Amino acid sequence: MPSAAAFAIGLAAGAFGGLMGVGGGLITIPLLVRFFGLRQQAAHGTSLVALVFTGAGGALAYAVRGTVDPLAAALMASTAVWTAPVGARHAHALPERSLRRWFALFVLVVVAALLLRPLLAGEPHPVSLAVKVPVLLATGLFTGYLVGMMGVGGGVVMVPAMVLLVGFTQVQAQGSSLLAMVPAGAAGAATHWRLGNVARPVLPGLVLGILCGALAGGSLAQVLPQVWLRHAFAAMLLWTGIRGWRKGPPDAPEEGT
DSSP states (O other), rough: OOOOOHHHHHHHHHHHHHTTTTTTHHHHHHHHHHOOOOHHHHHHHHHHHHHHHHHHHHHHHTTTTTOOHHHHHHHHHHHHHHHHHHHHHHOOOOOOOHHHHHHHHHHHHHHHHHHHGGGGOOOOOOOOOHHHHHHHHHHHHHHHHHHHHHHHHHHHHHHIIIIIIOOOOHHHHHHHHHHHHHHHHHHHHHHHHHOOOOOGGGHHHHHHHHHHHHHHHHTTTTTTTTHHHHHHHOOOOOOOOHHHHHHHOOOOOOOTT
C-alpha cells in the first residue's frame, strides 16, 4: 500500500520538477531524510529512481505541446549516461556528513540560479549545428555526474545551457531537460540500486505522487506566470540549504565497527 507521506512528497517534487524543468530531487531528498529518517546516500539513490518518472511525466506534458527537442535531449543523455554512475559511486564513497554538506552547497547554488533566471529571458538566437552539438554533449557530460552524485535531475545546469548557449526558449529548454534526465537518471539510479542506496518500500507512493505532480506541473508551466513561484521555492530552498549545512549529522559508524 503506497505511503500517504511518500505520495505527498512525490506530489510536491513532481509539481516542482514539471514547473521548473528539473528533477525535483531538491524537494525529495530533504523530505525523505526528515520524514523517513533515511541516510543521505539512501535519500539520493531513492530520489534518483523517482526522478526517472519525474522526467518521463514532465516531458510528456511538454511534448504534447511541441516544446521538447528530442535531438537535444538525446545528445545530452548520450554523455550523461556515462558520468552519472561515476557520480553515484562518488556519493556512496563520501562520509554522510560530507555528502549532506555538498548537497546543501548545491541547493544554495540553485537558489542563486532561480533568482537569476529572469536574466535568461529574451529572444532566442539561432545557433549552428556545429556549435550546438559539442555544447550539448559537454553539458550532458557534466550534468550526468551531478545527477549521480546529488540525486537530482540536473535541470539547473541543462536549462541555462540550452537557453544561453544553444538559443532555446525557456519552455523548450525545460521540456528537453526533462526528457534528457530520464536515461541519465536511470543510469545513476541503477548504480545506487546495486550499492544498496534505494529505500524500496518508499518508492510506490513516491513514484505515484511524482507522476501526478509532474504531469500537472508540466501542464501548468505552459501557461502559469512563474515569478512568484520561483521566489517562493527559492526562499524554501535557502532555508533547506542553510539548515543542511549547519545541522549536518555526525558520520554514522560503519557496519561491523
